[in-house]
Amino acid sequence: MAARLKHFGWGREGEGLTEEETDFILARSRERLGIRDFDLVRVPPLEELKLPAPRLAAPASLAAICSNALYDRAAHTYGKAYVDSVRGMLGDYANAPDVVAYPRTEGEVASLFDWAGGAGAAVIPFGGGSSVVGGVEPRFDRNRYKGCVTIDLREMGRVIEVDRVSRAALIEGGAFGPALEAALRPRGLTLRHFPQSFEYSTLGGWIATRSGGHFATLYTHIDDLVESVRTVTPAGMLESRRLPGSGAGPSPDRLMLGSEGILGIITAAWMRLQDRPRFRAGGAVRFADFYAAARALRAISQTGLHPANCRILDPDEAYNTGAGDGRAAIMVLAFESADHALDPWMKRALECCADFGGAPESAGAEDAHREGAAGRWRNAFIRMPYARERTVTRAIINDTFETAITWERFESFHATVKDAAERAIKDATGRPGQVTCRFTHVYPDGPAPYFTFHALGRHGALIEQWQAIKEAASDALIAAGGTITHHHAVGRQHRPWYDRQCPPLFAAALKAAKRTLDPQGMLNPGVLIDP
Ligand SMILES: Cc1cc2nc3c(=O)[nH]c(=O)nc-3n(C[C@H](O)[C@H](O)[C@H](O)COP(=O)(O)OP(=O)(O)OC[C@H]3O[C@@H](n4cnc5c(N)ncnc54)[C@H](O)[C@@H]3O)c2cc1C
Numbered sequence: 001m002a003a004r005l006k007h008f009g010w011g012r013e014g015e016g017l018t019e020e021e022t023d024f025i026l027a028r029s030r031e032r033l034g035i036r037d038f039d040l041v042r043v044p045p046l047e048e049l050k051l052p053a054p055r056l057a058a059p060a061s062l063a064a065i066c067s068n069a070l071y072d073r074a075a076h077t078y079g080k081a082y083v084d085s086v087r088g089m090l091g092d093y094a095n096a097p098d099v100v101a102y103p104r105t106e107g108e109v110a111s112l113f114d115w116a117g118g119a120g121a122a123v124i125p126f127g128g129g130s131s132v133v134g135g136v137e138p139r140f141d142r143n144r145y146k147g148c149v150t151i152d153l154r155e156m157g158r159v160i161e162v163d164r165v166s167r168a169a170l171i172e173g174g175a176f177g178p179a180l181e182a183a184l185r186p187r188g189l190t191l192r193h194f195p196q197s198f199e200y201s202t203l204g205g206w207i208a209t210r211s212g213g214h215f216a217t218l219y220t221h222i223d224d225l226v227e228s229v230r231t232v233t234p235a236g237m238l239e240s241r242r243l244p245g246s247g248a249g250p251s252p253d254r255l256m257l258g259s260e261g262i263l264g265i266i267t268a269a270w271m272r273l274q275d276r277p278r279f280r281a282g283g284a285v286r287f288a289d290f291y292a293a294a295r296a297l298r299a300i301s302q303t304g305l306h307p308a309n310c311r312i313l314d315p316d317e318a319y320n321t322g323a324g325d326g327r328a329a330i331m332v333l334a335f336e337s338a339d340h341a342l343d344p345w346m347k348r349a350l351e352c353c354a355d356f357g358g359a360p361e362s363a364g365a366e367d368a369h370r371e372g373a374a375g376r377w378r379n380a381f382i383r384m385p386y387a388r389e390r391t392v393t394r395a396i397i398n399d400t401f402e403t404a405i406t407w408e409r410f411e412s413f414h415a416t417v418k419d420a421a422e423r424a425i426k427d428a429t430g431r432p433g434q435v436t437c438r439f440t441h442v443y444p445d446g447p448a449p450y451f452t453f454h455a456l457g458r459h460g461a462l463i464e465q466w467q468a469i470k471e472a473a474s475d476a477l478i479a480a481g482g483t484i485t486h487h488h489a490v491g492r493q494h495r496p497w498y499d500r501q502c503p504p505l506f507a508a509a510l511k512a513a514k515r516t517l518d519p520q521g522m523l524n525p526g527v528l529i530d531p
Contacts, residue, residue, distance in 0.1 A: 005129075007046055007075040008088040009389035011200060017386045025387050028320050029396055032434050033456045038394035041459055044091040049074055054098040056121055056147035062111060065102050065155075072100040076124075076150045077138070079131030080197075080385075081493060082399040085392040086462045095138045097124065097150040104155045106267050109232045112151055116522060117234060120146035123522050125261035127153055127205025128176060130197040132400075133491025135209070135260055140525040153204055156267060159183035167273045168227050168242070173204025173266045189273040193222055195487075196381060204266040210258040212448070212487030214381075216441050218306045221487075222257070225272045229256045233264030233517040242270050255513065260489055261524040263517045275338035281346040282309065282334030284323070284373035285358040290314040290437070291411055293329040294447065296356035298407050301442045303352065305345050309334035310442055313377065317436035317452065321380035323373045331358060332374045397429070397455040397466050401473050403482035406446040414449060417476045424472030425455045428465040441486065448486040492526050 003012040017025070030036060051073055058066035067073075073096040078084035087093075098121070103109045116123045122145040126136050138148040153174030161170040164187060171180055171191075177198035184190055194214040195201060201211070206222040207229065213220040228240040229252070240252040256266060287293035293312040300310055311332045318324025323332075333349055335342040350360055361373055391398055405413045418435050425433035433455030441448040451473070457465045474497045478484060484497035499507070511529050514521070521531035 004071070005075060005200065007071060008043060008085075010080065010385040015386070017383065017390060021383060021386075022390050024322070025390065026394070029391065029394075029454065032316075032320070032454055033396075033431075035456060038396070039459055041089065041393050041395075043089050043389075043393060046071060046074060049091055049093055051093045051096045054147070056098040056119055056149065058099055058101070059115055062101065062108070062115060065104065065108060066099050066149075067102075068099050073097055076100050076126055076129065076136070076152065079129050079134065079136045079491075080388075081132045081134060082388070082392070082397070082466055083463055083493075084134075084137070085388050086466070089392055097138050098147040099149045100126075101149055101151050102155045103151060103153070106230070106232050106237070109151065109265050109267060112149060113232070113234045113522075116149045117520050121522065122148045122525050124148060124150045124524055125153070125204070125208070125265045126150050127174065127202035127208070128197065128200045130201040130205065131209070131489065131491055133485070133489050133493040135489055135491035135524070135527060137492065139492055140531075144531075145522075145525065151265060153202060153265070153267075157202070160268065162187055162189070162273075164189075166244075167275070168270050169273055170268055170270050171203050172268050173202065173207075175203045177201060184273060185276070188276055190276050191225060191271055192219070192274045193225060196385065203269060203271070207257055207266050207269060208260050209489035210487065212441055215308045216310045216439070217301065217308070217443070219272075219274070220441065223254075226253050226257065227270040227272050229253050229266055229270075230268040231256055231264040231266050234522065235517050235519065238264060238517070258489070260491065260527045262514055262527050262529070263523065277308075277336040277338050279337045279339075279341050280334065281336075281342040282332075282374060283346075284361045284377075285331040285333060285350070285353045286324075286328040286361055286373075287312075287331065287353075287356065287358050288328060290329040290414075292356045293331050293358065294410060294439075296353045296358050297331065297439065297442055297447065299352040299355065300349050301447075302444045303348065305335070305349055307333055307345070307349060308336045310349075311377075311438055311440065313438045314436055316434060317438050318373070318377075320436060320452075320454075321377055321384075323377035323380065330361075330373050330377070332377050334374070392462075395457045395459050395462060397433075397457040397462060397469065398453065399466065399470070400450060400452045401470070401477070402440065402448060402450040402486045402488055403477045403484070404441075404443075404446060404448040404486045405480075405482045409481060410447060410449070413477075413480045413482060416480050417449075417451065417473060417482070420476035421451065421453055421469060421473040424469045425453060427472075428468040429455045429457055431456060450486075490528055495526070495528075498528070 077096045156172040156174040318330040319326035421435045440450045490498045525531040
């Protein structure tokens with residue numbers, strides 16, 4: 001049996017970075033932050049945690065699927081945001097849910113709503129708990145709600161039916177990435193949705209947050225892969241019709257996509273599948289500077305070639321991940337298909353790169369995406385989530401924020417946001433840090449820039465220091481016309497900027513929809529809108 005998920009950190013108990021990987025990350029941090037030694041603190045183990053006494057107890061009819069054990073409550077207190085790691089490190093579990101429920105059927109979800117509603121409790125839908133925006137933390141007015149029930153969907157994780165003819169599958173909301181892919185693989189099919197959090201996030205969470213997969217263009221957003229959705233709401237079941245497309249009014253699926261657990265619990269969805277790819281071409285291309293790489297990528301994005309991957313890393317980001325030497329920006333480029341060889345696509349993309357001074361490095365080979373700069377980047381991408389538990393304890397502030405902007409504004413936007421974040425680091429910590437950028441997704445009309453920041457904080461002040469940097473960066477990107485999130489969702493953390501971005505009349509319409517589906521306002525209070 002697999003080890004249980006960690007209550008603090010990424011992945012399962014016993015998993016983590018190797019000593020060699022840790023040394024690499026810390027060496028890069030020392031170099032970039034200009035320090036020799038770190039101030040290391042100890043994380044209290046589970047048995048030392050003191051949680052508030054539970055305010056609720058499950059009724060006998062639901063006791064078999066509910067727990068108020070220390071592990072269950074602690075493991076469902078936080079998602080995976082930077083501040084979550086800091087508070088976990090400090091042993092602060094004041095917002096722990098009172099009860100964690102693991103329903104096995106839609107009927108049990110409905111019964112949990114009935115009980116929680118009667119008890120005046122709030123309900124938090126929980127998938128893998130990989131939210132980086134406070135989406136699963138029971139943080140709300142404790143006087144208004146008489147307790148909190150977190151509903152974890154992990155027992156509803158099956159692939160129920162596969163339709164080979166239409167290439168679609170009915171999958172339960174609690175299915176984790178590896179399990180659903182393992183069930184589809186013998187049929188030669190794939191959902192082909194690979195967020196970086198793939199191993200420890202779920203289909204229901206992806207739909208609820210409109211997640212973005214690893215692939216950079218075309219069908220990579222969960223939005224495009226949803227054929228129909230089943231949602232249990234406090235007001236009853238809401239299920240859309242299975243259709244390849246429909247012009248029948250506003251889409252019920254679109255109401256659930258991005259609903260972040262405030263309208264109901266997504267229990268299953270028919271998902272569009274693809275044949276597993278057999279042909280690949282890829283590699284890495286070096287550019288003298290980031291903006292030259294961005295211009296080349298704009299050209300590629302407007303050709304209609306639709307590369308599976310076309311990330312660009314600025315020189316510092318390339319260096320930090322081991323993909324480059326810090327003197328050049330790197331473009332990681334890949335094509336894949338289940339149907340045809342891709343050499344002409346790769347050749348044309350490399351011509352676009354050459355127009356902007358891009359020089360290929362090991363490009364073209366079928367497995368080039370696993371070798372050289374592209375391969376080093378790929379390994380860093382997969383292992384990165386484990387780094388946080390090694391860095392936060394050393395007072396390193398490292399976090400990411402992501403956005404999207406149209407091409408004609410990109411260069412000034414990037415310069416403004418990077419500058420604001422760098423200044424905020426200096427103001428908040430008293431010393432320079434580093435802000436790097438890559439693209440995670442690219443559209444014909446603009447990129448989705450993804451920023452990473454590194455700073456040396458101080459134990460005891462990490463939350464305030466992080467908050468100041470996050471606020472300055474978020475203010476800058478909203479003022480410059482970007483979105484507060486491209487694929488990390490809104491949650492509780494992004495609310496102030498989402499409120500500025502969201503048209504007021506739309507917010508009012510969303511509140512009206514919530515009143516219909518969740519009349520008591522018990523689902524995920526504080527996320528997206530006020531209860
Ligand atoms: C290391 C790391 C890498 C990441 N990489 C990516 C990435 O590449 N792309 C990306 O898009 N995101 C990424 N994320 C963010 C996160 O993984 C996504 O938001 C993901 O979709 C959340 O899925 P989950 O199952 O973990 O949901 P949770 O974190 O459990 O929940 C997220 C939100 O959805 C709600 N919710 C969960 N399940 C349901 C359900 N069945 N019905 C209704 N509401 C529900 C919750 O209430 C919450 O508001 C990353 C996070 C981490 C920590």
